[in-house]
Amino acid sequence: MTVLSTKSIMERLFHEDPLKRLVITPIIRHEAQIAHGSIDLRLGTEFIITKRTKYHLLDPMQEDIESQIEQYQDKIYIGYKGKLILQPRQFVLGSTLEYIRLPNDLLGYVIGRSSWGRVGLIIATATMVGPGFAGSLTLELVNLGEADLALYPGTRIAQLVLHTLDQEDTGYISKPESKYIGAVGPEFSKIYADKEWKLLR
Numbered sequence: 001m002t003v004l005s006t007k008s009i010m011e012r013l014f015h016e017d018p019l020k021r022l023v024i025t026p027i028i029r030h031e032a033q034i035a036h037g038s039i040d041l042r043l044g045t046e047f048i049i050t051k052r053t054k055y056h057l058l059d060p061m062q063e064d065i066e067s068q069i070e071q072y073q074d075k076i077y078i079g080y081k082g083k084l085i086l087q088p089r090q091f092v093l094g095s096t097l098e099y100i101r102l103p104n105d106l107l108g109y110v111i112g113r114s115s116w117g118r119v120g121l122i123i124a125t126a127t128m129v130g131p132g133f134a135g136s137l138t139l140e141l142v143n144l145g146e147a148d149l150a151l152y153p154g155t156r157i158a159q160l161v162l163h164t165l166d167q168e169d170t171g172y173i174s175k176p177e178s179k180y181i182g183a184v185g186p187e188f189s190k191i192y193a194d195k196e197w198k199l200l201r
Contacts, residue, residue: 001107001163005037009162012106022162023101023134038159040113041096044136045153046185047084048073048093061200065192073188084151086121086143093186094139097154101134104168109161110137116157120145123158131169135183 004012010030012022027033033040050073058068073093078084086092102108108129112122122142129137139158143149151157180187 001165003037004106004162004164006035009034009037009039012103012162020103020105022103022106024098024160026098033156038111038161040156041098041110041137041158041160043139043151043153043155043157044095044097044185045079046075046077046095048075048186048188050091060191060194066190069188069192075186075188078153080152080154082153084153086141086149086151088120088143088146088148090143092141094141094151094157095136095183095186096139096158097136099134099136099184100129100160102129102131102162104131105165107131107163107165107169108133109163110139111159111161113157113159119147119149121149121151121157129160131165133181135181136185138180138183138186 009022012020013024013027013030015021024039051071058072059065062068084092084094100108110124110127110129112124116123120143122144123139126138126140137158137160141151180190
């Protein structure tokens with residue numbers, strides 16, 4: 001695999017072949033968001049927060065796990081002039097403001113921006129973006145620092161690094177069971193949809 005350079009990223013964004021084109025929208029200023037072989041991604045306006053006292057155990061083997069997850073978490077909206085306060089060791093799901101579509105010969109990794117990491121913010125624990133993915137990326141936000149962190153929708157919070165594959169992979173397009181394809185904001189966990197639970201039960 002080869003990491004795409006800044007020049008290659010720009011070429012993919014304007015590729016004449018729609019099947020080879022990389023889609024990332026909206027990009028406000030290319031020169032501010034695309035540099036050093038990566039694309040800066042901004043924080044969206046929807047969040048899923050955890051109700052800390054609702055459940056002591058989430059067990060995917062339980063038949064009602066889907067409703068437990070939805071009762072365990074709340075989805076909230078914070079506008080562009082608002083802020084989310086992330087407390088130490090608090091876990092919140094957010095998403096990128098940008099909608100992304102990868103062609104079938106590209107694979108991506110989401111990494112945190114160093115400036116945020118230095119104050120304790122982790123932005124993703126599931127970092128791979130598969131070929132053919134389309135949607136907003138979910139960010140798993142955790143504050144590992146000792147002070148509250150103020151997060152503002154619209155600010156650059158993560159980076160996307162792209163790799164070429166040695167051959168095309170039909171990826172999400174060939175997998176109708178893909179659980180998060182097409183999301184435009186953070187989604188509740190769908191771990192209950194994994195096929196092995198039926199077998200294990």
